[in-house]
Amino acid sequence: MHARATDPMVPRVLRVRSRRRDGPQVWTLQCDDGANEPPGFAAGQFNMLTAFGVGEVPISFSGDPARPQRIVHTIRAVGAVSSALTRLGAGAALAVRGPFGTGWPMSEAAGRDVVLVAGGLGLAPLRPALYQLLAQRAGYGRITLLYGTRSPQEILFRREIDSWRKLTGVMIEVTVDHAMPPWHGHVGVVTALIPRARFDPRRTLALICGPEIMMRFAAEALGAAGVASEAIYLSLERSMKCGIGRCGHCQFGGLFICRDGPVIRYDRLREPLRVREL
Amino acid sequence: MSLPPHSAQLLTSEGLDQLLRALRRGGYRAVGPTVREGVIAYEDIDCVEDLPRGWTDEQSGGHYRLRRRDDDALFGYAVGPHSWKQFLHPPRQRLWRTRGGGDAVQIEREPPDGPPLALIGVRACELKAVAIQDTVLLGGAYGDPHYRARRADTFILAVNCTVAGGTCFCVSMDCGPNVATGFDLALTELAAAGPPAFVLQSATPAGRKVLEEISHRPATESEIAAARARVQHSAQHMGRQMPAQNLPQLLLRNLEHPRWSEVADRCLACGNCTMVCPTCFCTSVEDSSDLRGQQTSRTRRWDSCFTIDFTYLHGGSVRQSTRARYRQWLTHKLATWHQQFGSSGCVGCGRCITWCPVGIDITEEVSAIRASDPG
Ligand SMILES: Cc1cc2nc3c(=O)[nH]c(=O)nc-3n(C[C@H](O)[C@H](O)[C@H](O)COP(=O)(O)OP(=O)(O)OC[C@H]3O[C@@H](n4cnc5c(N)ncnc54)[C@H](O)[C@@H]3O)c2cc1C
Ligand code: SF4
Numbered sequence: 001m002h003a004r005a006t007d008p009m010v011p012r013v014l015r016v017r018s019r020r021r022d023g024p025q026v027w028t029l030q031c032d033d034g035a036n037e038p039p040g041f042a043a044g045q046f047n048m049l050t051a052f053g054v055g056e057v058p059i060s061f062s063g064d065p066a067r068p069q070r071i072v073h074t075i076r077a078v079g080a081v082s083s084a085l086t087r088l089g090a091g092a093a094l095a096v097r098g099p100f101g102t103g104w105p106m107s108e109a110a111g112r113d114v115v116l117v118a119g120g121l122g123l124a125p126l127r128p129a130l131y132q133l134l135a136q137r138a139g140y141g142r143i144t145l146l147y148g149t150r151s152p153q154e155i156l157f158r159r160e161i162d163s164w165r166k167l168t169g170v171m172i173e174v175t176v177d178h179a180m181p182p183w184h185g186h187v188g189v190v191t192a193l194i195p196r197a198r199f200d201p202r203r204t205l206a207l208i209c210g211p212e213i214m215m216r217f218a219a220e221a222l223g224a225a226g227v228a229s230e231a232i233y234l235s236l237e238r239s240m241k242c243g244i245g246r247c248g249h250c251q252f253g254g255l256f257i258c259r260d261g262p263v264i265r266y267d268r269l270r271e272p273l274r275v276r277e278l
Numbered sequence: 279m280s281l282p283p284h285s286a287q288l289l290t291s292e293g294l295d296q297l298l299r300a301l302r303r304g305g306y307r308a309v310g311p312t313v314r315e316g317v318i319a320y321e322d323i324d325c326v327e328d329l330p331r332g333w334t335d336e337q338s339g340g341h342y343r344l345r346r347r348d349d350d351a352l353f354g355y356a357v358g359p360h361s362w363k364q365f366l367h368p369p370r371q372r373l374w375r376t377r378g379g380g381d382a383v384q385i386e387r388e389p390p391d392g393p394p395l396a397l398i399g400v401r402a403c404e405l406k407a408v409a410i411q412d413t414v415l416l417g418g419a420y421g422d423p424h425y426r427a428r429r430a431d432t433f434i435l436a437v438n439c440t441v442a443g444g445t446c447f448c449v450s451m452d453c454g455p456n457v458a459t460g461f462d463l464a465l466t467e468l469a470a471a472g473p474p475a476f477v478l479q480s481a482t483p484a485g486r487k488v489l490e491e492i493s494h495r496p497a498t499e500s501e502i503a504a505a506r507a508r509v510q511h512s513a514q515h516m517g518r519q520m521p522a523q524n525l526p527q528l529l530l531r532n533l534e535h536p537r538w539s540e541v542a543d544r545c546l547a548c549g550n551c552t553m554v555c556p557t558c559f560c561t562s563v564e565d566s567s568d569l570r571g572q573q574t575s576r577t578r579r580w581d582s583c584f585t586i587d588f589t590y591l592h593g594g595s596v597r598q599s600t601r602a603r604y605r606q607w608l609t610h611k612l613a614t615w616h617q618q619f620g621s622s623g624c625v626g627c628g629r630c631i632t633w634c635p636v637g638i639d640i641t642e643e644v645s646a647i648r649a650s651d652p653g
């Protein structure tokens with residue numbers, strides 16, 4: 001018997017088309033998919049990216065789901081693999097497996113107010129959702145992006161954020177942990193922005209991505225503002241070595257975050273998130 | 279399942295020898311129990327002489343010793359440190375390698391390797407463990423092609439346990455000692471002063487096909503009854519018992535039980551329990567490259583939830599404490615496995631108890647939690 005063409009652990013080759021710096025230690029790679037029929041992806045899903053000879057890591061899609069032939073990833077260089085990936089220039093080869101995991105519940109967003117809460121690099125996995133919402137602006141209620149990051153220098157996708165601000169019915173609030181002049185925006189945690197946002201809690205869908213502690217506080221604050229747990233979604237991060245529910249690394253209680261997540265409804269997370277070191 | 283009288287045959291040790299040779303002639307790589315460095319190990323075997331004739335084992339928490347039996351039984355012991363997962367889901371498996379660098383880079387997946395396996399002497403708990411790994415590694419949207427290829431071709435000669443080990447509790451887990459499904463042929467060893475003899479059942483066409491090549495005769499009613507009685511005897515002499523009622527609920531409502539800290543004080547977090555466990559499936563991957571970085575490859579290897587690296591994320595591990603790691607192991611085996619795969623992840627083989635250097639006993643830990651369960 002021979003291995004079938006579809007071994008989920010064997011990646012395919014991608015070529016970097018362009019590389020752009022998006023902040024300190026953060027680069028966005030646009031890649032061309034060599035596959036005849038690019039598999040496409042849902043906002044919120046991720047790929048397993050390989051830097052040859054170094055290793056493989058999970059990285060969310062940060063591009064537009066309507067353009068599946070262009071694979072876009074925004075990567076912070078924090079260790080061996082992510083650093084090697086961010087050093088790849090135009091024409092360089094990397095390898096990819098995916099898409100894996102659950103996406104943001106975009107079909108549930110129809111007709112509702114949508115609140116997106118992003119912390120740091122958590123904006124990257126939310127960008128595909130924003131693209132999708134803004135492409136069919138009339139299909140949704142008010143759209144609010146609350147974005148917190150460490151410093152003004154670290155604000156991702158600055159030009160795009162400025163262009164989104166100009167759209168009607170779209171509210172964008174950015175806050176930073178630390179700032180010096182000339183910053184005259186918000187300073188403080190992103191959850192402090194929730195009371196400023198205008199949304200009808202009974203018809204709101206909330207999408208949250210960022211550090212776990214920030215997501216917990218944001219979900220609690222949204223709950224306090226009247227949004228039901230069933231209308232709040234979080235994107236979790238765990239160690240991942242396979243992306244397909246096989247290696248065991250990403251377990252969180254009974255959940256495999258790679259397969260049952262990364263995007264999971266808050267009512268399934270509220271209890272386990274309270275257990276330390278689960 | 280009891281032995282159906284119409285199909286039961288009697289096999290002598292010569293017949294078993296013929297069987298092993300017939301399997302090898304048929305192109306199988308036969309692996310089975312043999313004595314190696316003071317333990318019953320699973321290794322390549324050629325003939326009956328390679329089996330552990332006249333040996334038994336003494337097992338308890340953190341303790342294992344081979345002892346001589348006063349007969350020539352070939353299967354007069356319980357399971358040792360090895361399990362069949364080392365053949366079906368091996369400790370290291372190359373997944374792919376690259377050919378050509380730079381613009382010409384191509385990824386070549388590793389083809390399935392080796393001749394088909396004949397597993398000799400597979401116990402009831404181990405059959406169950408293989409079935410559990412089938413669910414884990416072949417279920418869901420993506421099957422593992424290496425595991426699939428090995429499993430598709432595997433021949434299984436099962437053995438009903440006539441001796442229960444000191445740390446066995448398959449009866450509590452409803453996994454033994456009688457083999458039920460998942461084998462081609464099954465043996466029950468009869469008590470004998472002279473050369474060993476076996477009552478044999480066949481369950482598949484592959485099993486019946488090898489039988490055509492070897493000598494055997496129909497078993498008598500009394501031989502069948504004697505075989506059944508021996509297996510019943512081992513069922514009544516389990517070394518351990520697991521209080522198994524409603525385990526998932528019990529454990530999941532006790533995630534903050536003080537017992538986790540207490541066991542963590544004894545646990546060395548060495549991961550032995552996960553290595554010897556026949557159902558633990560966790561793996562990691564390693565990439566390597568030649569000096570010029572032209573050829574790279576990826577290899578999958580066993581991993582254990584007891585290592586601090588297992589949950590490493592940029593910034594630190596999620597499960598820092600031994601308490602959290604022991605809790606993950608035990609609750610995964612006995613509770614969350616049901617949610618993930620529809621069965622327990624423990625078959626009651628007792629290996630984790632025997633091979634724990636400090637003798638931590640999964641049944642005792644569960645009993646302790648149950649005894650002080652606030653409900
Ligand atoms: C679903 C998901 C989506 C993600 N999306 C993005 C994204 O869009 N952009 C982004 O930048 N990041 C994203 N991440 C995070 C990203 O995967 C990590 O930053 C990345 O894995 C870091 O890998 P590294 O080799 O660069 O760094 P390291 O921090 O060195 O770790 C890489 C891996 O190597 C192993 N390792 C390294 N050092 C050690 C050690 N000392 N001990 C034990 N093990 C070690 C770990 O197992 C670790 O998983 C995402 C993560 C997940 C789970
Ligand atoms: S947990 Fe222990 S007793 Fe249960 S199957 Fe694994 S090694 Fe055997």
Ligand code: SF4
Nearest residue numbers: 558559560583607610
């Ligand atoms: S107990 Fe640990 S090593 Fe075994 S399958 Fe579960 S997570 Fe993996």
Ligand code: FES
Nearest residue numbers: 243246247248258
């Ligand atoms: S990443 Fe391997 S099981 Fe989830």
